[in-house]
Each structure stands twice: as C-alpha cells, then as structure tokens.
Amino acid sequence: MLRINIHDAKTHLSRYLEQVEQGEVVTICRNNVPIAELRSLVVPLKGRRRPGSFKGQVTINPSFFEPLPDDELDLWEGKGA
Secondary structure (H helix, E strand, C coil), X not given: XXXXXXXXXXXXXHHHHHHHHCCCCEXXXXXXXXXXXXXXXXXXXXCCCCCCCCCCCCCCCHHHHCCCCHHHHHHHCCCCC
C-alpha cells in the first residue's frame, strides 16, 4: 500500500492511477492522516453475455411509446408541483 499527500496526488494523479490499475492501493493523506483510498474497481464478468438471451421473456406495453400528458411532462421538466 502506498501513502501520499493530497498535493502529490493532485500533481501526479495519472501516475498513481496507473499503479492502481496494476493492483496497487493508494492511500491519500491530509497532514499524514489517511482520508481516502484509490483502488481498482475491476469486476470480473460472470461469463460471456449472450445478446438476445431474454428474447420472448420481456414485453413492452404499446402505451409506453405514447406521448406523456402535459402535466406529467411539466413534472419531468421541473415546471410543476
């Protein structure tokens, strides 16, 4: 685990992100007190995805494609209620 201060993190972020991609955990400190960690978020896939695997299992009601009423559109646009 690598410990760095905030200034160093801001100055060399790209360098530290490369290390994180290689599996390193970087701890960011303020006045030598840890406040955050940078770590990889790589999540392995659980298997190959197959396009169309839900074919015939999902239906969409035709009303989904109809225009929304004006009062509901106003709510989506932040104009109402």
